[in-house]
Amino acid sequence: MDILPWLTEPLQYGFLTRALLVTLAAAVVSAVLSCWLILMGWSLMGDAVSHAVLPGVALAYIVGIPFSIGAFIFGAGAVALIGAVRATTKLKPDTVIGVVFTALFAAGLAIVSSTPAQVDLMHILFGNVLGVTSSELWQVLILGAVTLAVVLFKRRDLTLLAFDRTHAHVIGLNTRFLSALLLGLLALSVVVGLQAVGIILVVAMLITPGATAFLLTRSFDHMLVLAVGITVAAAVAGVYASYYLDISTGAAVVLSQSLVFTAVYLFARPNGLLWQQRRRRIRRRRTAAAPPPPTRAASSTTAAAPLGKS
Amino acid sequence: MSLPAPARDSAPAAALHVTDLTVTYNEVPALDAVDLTLDSGLICGLIGVNGSGKSTLFKTLMGLVEPQAGSIALFGMPHRQARRSGLVAYMPQAEDVDWNFPVSVNDVVAMGRYGHLGATRRLRQADHAAVGAALEKVGLESLRKRQIGELSGGQRKRAFIARSIAQEAQLLLLDEPFAGVDRSSEATMTVLLKELRDEGRSVLVSTHNLAGIPELCDTAVLLHQRVLAHGTPADVLTSENLARAFGTMGSDN
Numbered sequence: 091m092d093i094l095p096w097l098t099e100p101l102q103y104g105f106l107t108r109a110l111l112v113t114l115a116a117a118v119v120s121a122v123l124s125c126w127l128i129l130m131g132w133s134l135m136g137d138a139v140s141h142a143v144l145p146g147v148a149l150a151y152i153v154g155i156p157f158s159i160g161a162f163i164f165g166a167g168a169v170a171l172i173g174a175v176r177a178t179t180k181l182k183p184d185t186v187i188g189v190v191f192t193a194l195f196a197a198g199l200a201i202v203s204s205t206p207a208q209v210d211l212m213h214i215l216f217g218n219v220l221g222v223t224s225s226e227l228w229q230v231l232i233l234g235a236v237t238l239a240v241v242l243f244k245r246r247d248l249t250l251l252a253f254d255r256t257h258a259h260v261i262g263l264n265t266r267f268l269s270a271l272l273l274g275l276l277a278l279s280v281v282v283g284l285q286a287v288g289i290i291l292v293v294a295m296l297i298t299p300g301a302t303a304f305l306l307t308r309s310f311d312h313m314l315v316l317a318v319g320i321t322v323a324a325a326v327a328g329v330y331a332s333y334y335l336d337i338s339t340g341a342a343v344v345l346s347q348s349l350v351f352t353a354v355y356l357f358a359r360p361n362g363l364l365w366q367q368r369r370r371r372i373r374r375r376r377t378a379a380a381p382p383p384p385t386r387a388a389s390s391t392t393a394a395a396p397l398g399k400s
Numbered sequence: 401m402s403l404p405a406p407a408r409d410s411a412p413a414a415a416l417h418v419t420d421l422t423v424t425y426n427e428v429p430a431l432d433a434v435d436l437t438l439d440s441g442l443i444c445g446l447i448g449v450n451g452s453g454k455s456t457l458f459k460t461l462m463g464l465v466e467p468q469a470g471s472i473a474l475f476g477m478p479h480r481q482a483r484r485s486g487l488v489a490y491m492p493q494a495e496d497v498d499w500n501f502p503v504s505v506n507d508v509v510a511m512g513r514y515g516h517l518g519a520t521r522r523l524r525q526a527d528h529a530a531v532g533a534a535l536e537k538v539g540l541e542s543l544r545k546r547q548i549g550e551l552s553g554g555q556r557k558r559a560f561i562a563r564s565i566a567q568e569a570q571l572l573l574l575d576e577p578f579a580g581v582d583r584s585s586e587a588t589m590t591v592l593l594k595e596l597r598d599e600g601r602s603v604l605v606s607t608h609n610l611a612g613i614p615e616l617c618d619t620a621v622l623l624h625q626r627v628l629a630h631g632t633p634a635d636v637l638t639s640e641n642l643a644r645a646f647g648t649m650g651s652d653n
Binding site for chain 1: 486489497498508563
């Protein structure tokens with residue numbers, strides 16, 4: 091089989107070209123954002139925001155405004171609501187997140203089910219990237235470009251926020267504003283991603299790329315580049331797989347990302363699972379053959395003993 | 401009590417001037433009418449058991465906790481203004497840091513410069529020079545490309561001290577800096593902190609480890625919700641004072 095016609099054949103169809111563009115835009119934006127989200131420990135927040143946009147999307151279709159406006163309002167609203175409930179109760183964060191997003195998701199389901207003719211629930215939940223119109227394509231491209239520009243402009247502050255929030259505060263940065271900014275960007279990237287893979291799977295786009303890249307490097311800049319590279323490749327592979335194997339595009343894209351994660355988890359050097367096991371086997375064989383080597387310098391976790399009360 | 405005039409250049413204001421500071425959590429007092437003045441250019445040891453209010457005092461000085469009563473002046477300024485001027489640096493406790501975070505030693509020290517930079521925090525040549533000088537001062541220049549978690553316990557502490565040097569901070573708040581640090585690293589840090597003091601910086605070290613205090617500190621403060629004693633280490637670390645501070649164990653913090 092010739093590779094070139096194999097690659098160009100799907101692109102003869104306008105809807106497939108649009109699908110590829112939307113998926114790529116979503117992949118790049120969410121891959122970049124995922125690097126900060128996983129370091130902040132906000133993966134569950136991504137899940138919450140993506141589910142919470144359902145009523146927004148449904149209402150937008152019913153009212154006839156662009157879906158991204160409705161989705162963003164409800165995404166940002168969910169974040170604000172979670173923040174407000176956390177500030178006024180003693181509940182743990184994951185509890186508050188769980189209560190709020192399931193409530194909003196259920197409200198969305200109720201709205202959709204009461205107007206069955208106008209909104210296709212399956213398309214919202216699982217994405218309908220093959221049915222993207224050119225106006226929806228433009229929404230995704232513009233929102234994606236804005237999100238990316240803001241993230242990259244503030245990237246050093248966001249990294250500082252994730253690494254050492256106290257230091258950021260002590261040198262006079264507005265950590266509340268930076269947190270709110272990152273949450274707003276999270277809501278925007280959910281909006282960008284949900285056309286491509288749907289509400290249920292968009293969180294995968296916001297977690298898996300950063301998680302995969304984190305396993306591969308110990309430098310944040312490399313992590314960004316790797317996350318984007320891996321995700322773009324997985325997005326393209328997913329769209330072609332969906333065309334030739336006739337499977338759901340969103341599922342194919344997310345599965346490609348998960349396959350890369352699995353490969354990295356198992357085979358990456360030096361920290362992949364198989365290399366770890368190999369090292370352990372070699373060490374065991376050595377210790378069986380020879381007397382144990384002296385242990386290395388004292389571990390850094392041992393606490394100095396308090397010498398009070400003398 | 402009158403506050404010192406906010407003129408840093410003329411008469412040197414006290415590094416820290418706290419009046420009647422009161423903080424309560426859910427009606428449990430953490431700090432009870434604390435009065436404390438620290439002259440600049442000294443190393444002060446803040447001593448107390450867990451739950452004595454050391455962490456609360458630090459958090460209040462940094463503006464992370466709002467006091468119910470009292471006032472704080474750092475170099476004669478409100479803490480907010482002092483922070484914005486980059487005068488205050490904080491060294492976190494080891495367990496509060498994500499050591500797997502993908503930043504290099506150089507990146508961490510460069511974060512000290514952010515308060516001096518424009519909106520994108522892009523380092524200029526002078527900033528790179530300041531980062532390099534700070535790394536050299538703490539003896540980590542050969543390890544600057546390492547990921548922060550690849551350093552030993554003592555080296556990690558020195559990386560954070562380098563960050564406050566790069567920041568050009570005048571008041572260093574060190575929270576339990578000797579926890580998880582071996583003897584020789586503790587000695588290295590003691591020398592380093594004394595050098596910083598001799599350059600005119602003020603250092604407040606919170607610790608429940610009394611062994612290093614006489615060697616390191618010019619003054620000591622014994623805290624147990626209130627200031628029980630304040631003076632030279634020899635005056636403060638008497639068995640009578642220690643019995644008062646450490647005998648009445650506070651609740652866990």
